[in-house]
Amino acid sequence: MKEIRRIIQEYEQIDFSTEKAALASVVNVEESSYRRIGARMLVRSNGLWTGGISGGCLERDALQRSQMAIFKNEATRVLYDTMDDDENQIGVGLGCNGRIEVVFTPLDPADPNNEVTQLKRIISADQPAIMLKIIDAPDGSGLLGQHQLVEDPTHPAPFAGKTTEELLPLITETLDKRKPRIFEFEEAGQTVKLLVEFIRPETRLIIIGDNYDVVAMLGIAQELGWETYLVGKAKKMSKAMFEIAKRVVDYDEADQLPVHDYTAVMLPLFAAKQPSYMGMLGPKKRLLKMQNDLGMDLEAMGILHAPTGLEIGAESPSEIALSIAAEIVAVFRDKPGGLLKYKEGTIHERD
Numbered sequence: 001m002k003e004i005r006r007i008i009q010e011y012e013q014i015d016f017s018t019e020k021a022a023l024a025s026v027v028n029v030e031e032s033s034y035r036r037i038g039a040r041m042l043v044r045s046n047g048l049w050t051g052g053i054s055g056g057c058l059e060r061d062a063l064q065r066s067q068m069a070i071f072k073n074e075a076t077r078v079l080y081d082t083m084d085d086d087e088n089q090i091g092v093g094l095g096c097n098g099r100i101e102v103v104f105t106p107l108d109p110a111d112p113n114n115e116v117t118q119l120k121r122i123i124s125a126d127q128p129a130i131m132l133k134i135i136d137a138p139d140g141s142g143l144l145g146q147h148q149l150v151e152d153p154t155h156p157a158p159f160a161g162k163t164t165e166e167l168l169p170l171i172t173e174t175l176d177k178r179k180p181r182i183f184e185f186e187e188a189g190q191t192v193k194l195l196v197e198f199i200r201p202e203t204r205l206i207i208i209g210d211n212y213d214v215v216a217m218l219g220i221a222q223e224l225g226w227e228t229y230l231v232g233k234a235k236k237m238s239k240a241m242f243e244i245a246k247r248v249v250d251y252d253e254a255d256q257l258p259v260h261d262y263t264a265v266m267l268p269l270f271a272a273k274q275p276s277y278m279g280m281l282g283p284k285k286r287l288l289k290m291q292n293d294l295g296m297d298l299e300a301m302g303i304l305h306a307p308t309g310l311e312i313g314a315e316s317p318s319e320i321a322l323s324i325a326a327e328i329v330a331v332f333r334d335k336p337g338g339l340l341k342y343k344e345g346t347i348h349e350r351d
Helices: 002-012 059-072 115-120 164-177 214-223 239-244 251-256 268-273 284-294 317-332
Strands: 021-031 040-044 049-051 076-081 098-107 129-136 147-149 181-187 190-199 204-208 227-231 247-249 263-266 277-279
Touching: 002 040, 002 049, 002 115, 021 059, 021 115, 021 129, 040 059, 049 059, 059 076, 059 098, 098 115, 098 129, 115 129, 115 147, 129 164, 164 181, 164 190, 204 214, 204 251, 214 227, 214 239, 214 317, 227 251, 247 251, 251 268, 263 317, 277 317
Parallel strands: 204 227, 204 263, 227 247, 263 277
Antiparallel strands: 021 040, 021 098, 040 049, 076 098, 129 147, 129 190, 181 190
16 A cells, blocks of 8 residues: 555656656566566656566566557556566566566546546555456457446446446455456457456554654554554653654543554454454563453454564564564465465465
């Protein structure tokens, strides 16, 4: 979500009376790729860009492709195939040994439903969003690049010739798997590919505490683009805490803070709201004492991580914050959080 915010901010700075822009979107990935489906890159006609579709190996070519889409005023699709060991191939030697499909779509500022405008509607949403996009279509059909934000996942509006009844099971499957899905259907005897993109809401972090080490946790959460809230005594908090946190409340106001499926909270103050991640600093005996004091079996809830964080030998507040943030990402992505060198197969499962 942080990248989407940056793209929106850059888009709003463009003077469309003198410039034009296009959006490059990763729509399919096979084998190794630094970025996954949903990675985006906003390209301005003056050559500036924001975001990215790879680890740096494709951006220069993507810049040219985007400017071509702007010039022709039509969406184009490009398959970057870096599987072979051809030293002249784009991406070889830079960790991009895979197949990456990218759709380049010119942006019309007069269209209230262009893709960036639609993305603006979801940046503050509490629930995952679904974006439909045609990523491959017969030449001349005009379907390539067509997109639609799904306003109501239980009753999606018709799109690209597909009815509500036809779209509903595709959207339901995507929401259940919490990953983007690609579906194929026939149009005039030719294959059309539809991407049903799953866009997570911004991760929300609620920190309970007002000690100096909170700044480190707030700092790394800010770098990750998380929405942070802080619970504690205002008199004990530094100026930096107030500047970073979206909202600061006292302990007796904590229950006013919103919790959704991608909310991580520190300490069991929010146990009744059943957040997806609940973490507590300190040794195991602290947890046992707290459970005894509360008369609750917090461990049985399955969402408590105590001690919180991955075991990386963290010592300083910044290292501890890194450990906690890494565990939160792992939990929300349903990953074990181990060393990648011991992982069998590819780093990312196929989207």
